[in-house]
Amino acid sequence: MKRKRKKINNNKGASFFKEYNFEITVLLMFFLGVFLLIENMEISETLFYLVKAIIFFFADFIKMIRDSIYTTLNWLELSDLVGVILILFASYLVSIRIRIRLLTRYPKIYECQNCNSKSKLKRIQKRLKHRIIHFVLRLRVYNYQCDTCYTKQLIILTKKR
Ligand SMILES: [Zn+2]
Numbered sequence: 001m002k003r004k005r006k007k008i009n010n011n012k013g014a015s016f017f018k019e020y021n022f023e024i025t026v027l028l029m030f031f032l033g034v035f036l037l038i039e040n041m042e043i044s045e046t047l048f049y050l051v052k053a054i055i056f057f058f059a060d061f062i063k064m065i066r067d068s069i070y071t072t073l074n075w076l077e078l079s080d081l082v083g084v085i086l087i088l089f090a091s092y093l094v095s096i097r098i099r100i101r102l103l104t105r106y107p108k109i110y111e112c113q114n115c116n117s118k119s120k121l122k123r124i125q126k127r128l129k130h131r132i133i134h135f136v137l138r139l140r141v142y143n144y145q146c147d148t149c150y151t152k153q154l155i156i157l158t159k160k161r
Pocket residue numbers: 112113114115116117146147148149150151
């Protein structure tokens with residue numbers, strides 16, 4: 001009998017918070033509201049300065065970019081501009097040639113081209129020049145090594161669309 005009563009008491013203690021959960025929450029919200037009202041002025045002022053600073057920062061940033069474009073355009077004369085365009089176009093054409101040459105020279109292979117063994121090609125780490133090819137020419141570069149004769153083989157593929 002005693003044990004049972006204790007259990008009931010415990011349940012009552014736990015149910016106190018359950019029952020007044022709403023009141024406690026409302027009270028906390030009330031005090032938070034009062035606190036915010038008192039602090040309101042300072043908070044809004046700080047927020048205002050923060051937003052202002054962010055907007056001014058972006059405005060300055062955009063102005064800086066615009067000014068630098070203007071200066072660059074003023075600095076470049078028309079002949080210079082034509083020269084730059086020609087150089088860019090020429091390098092673009094050269095890059096296309098290099099791409100095609102690399103793609104035909106290093107096609108997708110599954111077996112070693114040196115010893116013609118059936119052993120599997122193992123992927124090894126890329127070197128810096130491979131990373132440059134990957135980055136500049138937008139090509140997928142894989143470096144493989146034969147398990148039998150240790151000949152290194154490069155496979156270059158176009159990027160997946
Ligand atoms: Zn081999």
